[in-house]
Amino acid sequence: MNISALLTSAGINSAVCLVFLSLYSILRKQPSNFSVYFGRNLAQVNPTRDHHVRYQRFVPSPSWIVKTWQTPEAEILVTAGVDAVVFLRIVVFSLRIFAVAAFVGIFLVLPVNYYGQEMHHKQFPRESLDVFSIGNVKEGSQWFWAHCIALYITSLTACFLLYFEYKSIAGMRLKHIRTSSPNPGHFSVLVRAIPWKPDESYSNTVKKFFTKYLGSSYLDHQMVYRLGTTQKLMAETEKVCKMLRFDNVDHGKNMVQCALPAGPSGTSKILSREPESIKGKPPFHDVGTASNVKEDAAAFVFFKTRYAADVAAKVLLSTNPMSWVTSNAPEPHDVYWRNLSIPYRLLWLRKIASLVAAIVFVFLFLIPVTFVQGLTQLDHLHHTFPFLRGLFKKKYMSQLITGYLPSVILLLFLYTVPPTMMLLAVIEGCISRTGRKKSACRKVLYFLIWNVFFVNVLSGSVISQIDTLSSLKEMPTQLARAIPSQATFFMTYILTSGWASLSSELMQPMLLIWNVFRRGILRRKDDLCAASFPYHAEVPKLLLFGFIGFTFSVLAPLILPLLLVYFFLGYLVYRNQILNVYTTKYESGGQLWPTVHNTTVFSLVFTQIISLYVFGLKKSKTAGAFMIPLIIFTLLFNEYCRKRFHPIFKSTPAELLIEMDLEDEQSGKIEEFHQNLEMAYCQFTLKSQDPVKSAHLSPPVPSEYLEDPSPALAQQNPTKN
Structure with a gap:
């Protein structure tokens, strides 16, 4: 793939993003769409809406970006809970680490890759993207020190940021338990x-x-x-x-x-x-x-x-x-009542069945992935479909097919993964909704890393050379050869599955269509019920992009600016969705962070090992030898964090529990709480209540968020729980 094909994909996805952002800015002002774009806020109030036609309601405006950016983290913590803040911390962490990696990669590694061999470079739009990867550096070059230094800077910065994030989130979790009302x-x-x-x-x-x-x-x-x-x-x-x-x-x-x-x-x-x-x-x-x-x-x-x-x-x-x-x-609203009826002696069978079903689904997904990889190689398409050679000779068609179409097809297939893994988590027998989402999150994460990354790399390069593999010991070497050549595909994947999907998340097209159908066809005037945030789908996506970013940080650093744009756009979109759209029905206290930490460490170690083998293939033994201490340091760092912070997320310290019990005893209110405790887990009463209204959630819709001049909406008072 050349630069023009990448620019074609970037142009299409940028146009899609711009159109969606403009439409969102207009649609969010329409009173009939308040339940789509302000579900969290309307869960507690039912404001009267001003249906007068005003000019401002049909003009795009970026003021929602300003309000989203200016909202402090403390307000998000109060209104949306610890889980929402932890999720946004993932985005902020990714922004920080890849900003450092992009600075080092663009100004240190990229020039070395581009001028790695004595060759005549083509004009910029026709230049192949391969010349920006480490594969363009000749064997035995002394400039591999640049890659080694860049990887050290990126890895040490990532460990530094991970430590302080883990410490901060662990403290936030303890403070949440300590200061919350009796649960x-x-x-x-x-x-x-x-x-x-x-x-x-x-x-x-x-x-x-x-x-x-x-x-x-x-x-x-x-x-x-x-x-x-x-x-x-x-x-x-x-x-x-x-x-x-x-x-x-x-x-x-x-x-x-x-x-x-x-x-x-x-x-x-x-x-x-x-x-x-x-x-x-x-x-x-x-x-x-x-x-x-x-x-x-x-x-x-x-x-x-x-x-x-x-x-x-x-x-x-x-x-x-x-x-x-x-x-x-x-907690009462977190209980998944259906699975409580499963006999305990059958749980191990259900877990095995869920694991087998997940493996079968992974292998079935090889079909679309292999098809997608075939679209990225025009030579194979010419051989398979000779009657389309005339079409492939057209410049814009070849750029569209190789630069945009594969990622779109893969993205459409990937939409089936989160619901499938959620179903498997239910079959597994999870007793809580947070546990169900946590299990589905891990399944989706493993699925994405294997199917989106490894299978694309293998189907694109290694499977065609499978006859050359004498043993499994050759696999790391083959991966080291294959991964740099697949950087172009993952660039287009970030553009399509990253930029475009974020704008689609902001627009909520399916929910918008359903709302129009309800109001226009079914004549339903009531608001839609606000959904909870889909952590099981969004967290794995962020971690997958982080894994891709770390892997190509020194192998093909041109991918890093695209990732920075994705995480910056994601920061705005996710903050807006958490503040306005999704509601908090239950709270896990940030228990997803250990998964984030472990995945990031795995990404770092994998990057270091692949770089070690790449340096070996390029006959730079000195640079390869310097990777070994970095790998050992990263593993020791992970072990320290596992001993220091991870137990806090597994159980609550007895010291904290006893202090809270003593305070309750001194306050004299514990007897009243004991009386209400007996009715807390009545499954019939819980099913009849709306967990949104009984949770300590957000105030009503602020008029500055709505950008709608309706005075009735602006005068609503916050509902106190």
Whole structure:
């Protein structure tokens, strides 16, 4: 690929970004689209909208960028939570490290690569991109010291920034736990695999067991129920009630009332739903449906103090490790109730099935990846499709096919990956929504690194030379030869999957189309429900781009300016989406950061090893020898961080829990909290409530964000929880 093909791809994607940003600036001002672009803010208020046609509503303006940029991190922490701040820290970290790498790469490494051999360079637009990679440097050159120094600077800077980010986020997590209001999850333990006894219920078994062995700290328990027809009926009833505006939820009395048709008379029957599972009685007994309710072999057990609950969650309660299995309970709105009914003895089978399904999906994805790689090589296309040779001879068509089309096709296929991995995380048996997203995040990350990076490299260069491989020991050498030649593909991939996808994320095209369909065809005037942030899809994407950036930082540094533009645009887009679009339904306390840290360290070590082999192929033994201390230092740094910070993300320090318990005891409010704790994990009440409205979320839509002169919207007062 030459520079003109890259510029064609950059021009197309830049135009797409500009069009989408302009459209977004206009569409966000329309009152009918408030639920699309301000879902977080409208979750707590229902403002009256000014539908008068005004000139300002149809003119693009960049003021939303200014407001997004000026919003301090402290405000994001209060409104969106620790997870959102940690996600933005990933973007900021990437901006900082690749700014350093780009400066070193462009001014130190790139001239060495370009003038690495005595050759006659073509005119700039016709120049091949290969002359900007390390492959253009002749063997035995003394200028490989530039690459070695650049890699040292990049790696040491990355470790320095990683350390302080890890330390800062760990402190933020502890402060979040320390200063937050009492969380029911801190006093609760999820118990699974409760032994079955024919002469008594699960509820009585739990009560006797914990009264006998942990009676001094045991408070009460709440059984998990499996509902059949009743649960489905009540869920559908609530949806109908909300649609018809008949629901009346009294959170104080913990009762849900709904008007339902009651037979031929046409009168309405009021169903009162008051969970009494903590008293050992099944719910819905007042409507004669107790036969549809069954206890599961799982329960939430409540303790008087946080420390007692933490100890009970970590100790082995029974001589049989497959019974009375305990774990820290997720917060109430974080519980994934469906998976609590899975028998504990089947979880290992589900994990194996999920792993096998993920592997099968990875191999099925080889088909589109191989097809995409075929589009990047015109010689193979001429041979495979001889009737299209006339079309390929046209300059603009060859630039479009090799510079833009492969990345677009791969991007379309990649949209199926996050939902698939989320489904596999559900099959795996995750008991919390944050755990489900964390599992899906890791699966998507492994999938992207293997299929987008390694498979593209292998299918592009190594598979065609597979007959030359005498053993697996040759694989690193083959990768060292192949990776620099694939830099052009990843440049176009960053342009398409990076720049264009970010503008698409800002526009929310699917949600916008659905909103138009609801209002125009279905005549629905209510607002769309705000979704939670898709960490499982966006975090792996950021880490993949970081992996690509580190890998090519010295091999083909021309990729780094493209990455900087992507991360800068991502910083603006993600901040805007977190502040206005996505809502916070549950909080993990930044538990995704260890995954980010480990992936970054893996990227650094992989880059250093590949550079070591590249220096070996280029017969620069001195530069290769200097890579070994850097690899050892990076591994030791990772081990130190794993010992120093990672335990904070696995469990809460007992010192902190005891201090919080002492403060609660001195305040005298703990008894009132214990009384409310019994109803915290009632699955029926939780399903009837809107977790968005019960969370400590953001204030209503500020008029300066909307850029809409509607006075009614600007006068809304913040809702206090």
